[in-house]
Amino acid sequence: MSRVWGVTGAMQYQKLGSYTYCAIISTLPICLPVCLLWMYMDKLLVLIGQDPQAAVVACRYSMWLIPALFAYAILQSQVRFFQSQNLVLPMLFISLATLCFHVPVCWVLVFKSGLGNTGAAMAISFSYWYNVILLGLYMRYSSSCEKTRILYLNDVILSVKEFFQFAIPSAVMAW
Numbered sequence: 001m002s003r004v005w006g007v008t009g010a011m012q013y014q015k016l017g018s019y020t021y022c023a024i025i026s027t028l029p030i031c032l033p034v035c036l037l038w039m040y041m042d043k044l045l046v047l048i049g050q051d052p053q054a055a056v057v058a059c060r061y062s063m064w065l066i067p068a069l070f071a072y073a074i075l076q077s078q079v080r081f082f083q084s085q086n087l088v089l090p091m092l093f094i095s096l097a098t099l100c101f102h103v104p105v106c107w108v109l110v111f112k113s114g115l116g117n118t119g120a121a122m123a124i125s126f127s128y129w130y131n132v133i134l135l136g137l138y139m140r141y142s143s144s145c146e147k148t149r150i151l152y153l154n155d156v157i158l159s160v161k162e163f164f165q166f167a168i169p170s171a172v173m174a175w
Contacts, residue, residue, distance in 0.1 A: 013085075013147035013148045014147065014148060014149070014150060014155075015155075016081065016084060016085070016148045017081075017145075017148035017149055017150045018150050018155040018156050018159050019159060019163070020077050020078070020080070020081040020148070021077075021150060021156045022156045022157075022159035022160055022162075022163050023076075023077040023080070023163060024073070024074050024077045024078075025156065025157075025160065026160055026163045026164060026167065027073040027074075027076070027077065028070060028073055028074070030073070031069050031070050031073050034069060035066050035069065038059075038062035038063060038065065038066060038069075039059075039062075039063060039066075040059075041055070041058055041059040041062045041063075042055040042056050042058065042059035043055075045058060045059070057117060060117065060118060061117045061118070061120070061121050062121075063121075064118050064121035064122055064125070065121040065124065065125065066125075067125040067128075067129065068121070068124045068125040068128045068129075071125065071128035071129045071131070071132050072128055074132045074136075075128060075131055075132050075135070078132065078135040078136065078139065079091065079135075081139065081148070082135070085144070085145075085148070087144060087145075090135075090138050090142070090144075091135070094131060094134045094135055094138065095131070097130075097134060098127055098130055098131040098134065101126075101127060101130050102123060102124075102126075102127035102130075105123045105126055105127065106119070106120065106123035106124075106127075109122050109123045110123065
């Protein structure tokens with residue numbers, strides 16, 4: 001995070017865009033091992049002594065939550081992008097729009113369709129993707145983000161190694 005703040009403090013806005021897209025590209029593959037864990041959640045829960053029926057329900061829920069995992073990985077990079085530029089109001093309004101979207105979608109999927117827990121996971125996934133799309137559209141078309149747009153994909157790809165040099169120690173410290 002300090003790397004991003006240094007970039008905005010030095011007014012190197014294009015690097016901020018490169019770092020954001022690099023973070024998105026780098027975190028999406030990390031979701032794959034988590035997906036594998038979630039796919040075998042029932043077996044893992046039974047292995048550690050949980051009730052088999054509850055484990056099956058938890059596994060079904062986590063399976064339907066997998067699309068939300070990928071959206072969340074993108075969303076976290078977008079949130080850091082907006083925070084580093086002090087663009088709080090767009091995030092607030094987009095979050096409110098997402099909330100207004102989520103409540104009826106969740107109600108329909110959980111109660112009206114009878115999907116229950118599965119509907120709840122689907123609603124979360126839809127809402128995360130809705131949030132990601134709205135923030136992405138704002139990033140793409142807003143004049144306040146114009147300086148941060150990347151010109152070359154090569155800059156993003158070259159930043160991946162540097163991203164992991166900071167991300168891995170940070171993840172280990174947080175764990």
